[in-house]
Amino acid sequence: MENQDAIARLRQALAEYAEGERENTILDAREEEAKAPVRERALKLLNQRARSREELRTRLRDLDFPTGVIEEVLDDLEGVGLINDRHFAEQWVRQRHERRGKSARMLDRELIAKGVASDIREDALSQITREDEESIAWAILEKKARRITSIPRDSAEYDKHLRRLLGMLARRGFPQGMSMALAHRCLDERLEELRQSTGGEDGEG
Structure with a gap:
């Protein structure tokens, strides 16, 4: 009698398990x-x-995808490494600093706008040294300064050139x-080049 009861309970458990599996399959589908459409997008x-x-x-x-489904898809993508905020921030900083001439301050603002956590931003921005900032800024200035083709007539014209150079760096957050x-x-170096090439001593610097 006891064995029969045990067998009956086992059969019942197996039946419940099988039913649960069918329900889970339906739920999974x-x-x-x-x-699927959220993941595809x-x-x-x-x-x-x-x-x-x-x-x-x-x-x-x-x-207008459902919030809950979005979070599940994002979890899935993060789980397989397709979303990685740390890697994203490192790449963003490296590429936009070198290719776009963006300062660390500007890049930090961009990462904030993209919802990157403060500790991840800090680690990513640590790639940029003071020397890196100066090197990038100098390259920007030299390119802009080459457009100056004549020695300023007076201090007002000198200041106008200076403001334009400063504006280039200010827009990039330096x-x-x-x-x-x-x-x-x-x-001053650009004006000295012009003086040497023309032999001119006019203008103020």
């Missing part, structure tokens, strides 16, 4: 159906360029003190 966005989790979340919400020192030096 429904879940996949809901996630997220992958298209990632195919264009790397993005932060918050950036993807915002874009997907703008498309520190004011560093910018002023570099802009003065770059302008």
Whole structure:
């Protein structure tokens, strides 16, 4: 009698397990159906360029996908390494500093706008040294200064050239003190080149 009861309980347990498996299969299919279009859109966005989790979340919400499904898809993508805010921030800083001439301050603002956490931003920005900032700023100034083709007639014209050089660095977020020192030096070097090439002594610097 006891064995029969045990067998009956086992059969009941197996029947309940089988029913649960069928229900889970149905639920999994429904879940996949809901996630598929969200995942497809997220992958298209990632195919264009790397993005932060918050950036993807915002874009997907703008498309009116359900918030819960968005988070599940983002978790899945993060789990397989397709979303990685730390890697994203490091690449963003490196590329935009070297290729676009952006300062650390400007890049920090950009990462904030993309929802990157403060500790990740700090680590990514630590790639940029003071020497890196000065080197990039100097390259920007030299390119701009080459457009100056004549020696200023007076201090007002000199100051106009100086303001334009400073404006180039200000728009990229470089520190004011560093910018002023570099802009003065770059302008003076450019004017000296012009004096040597023309033999002219006119103008003020």
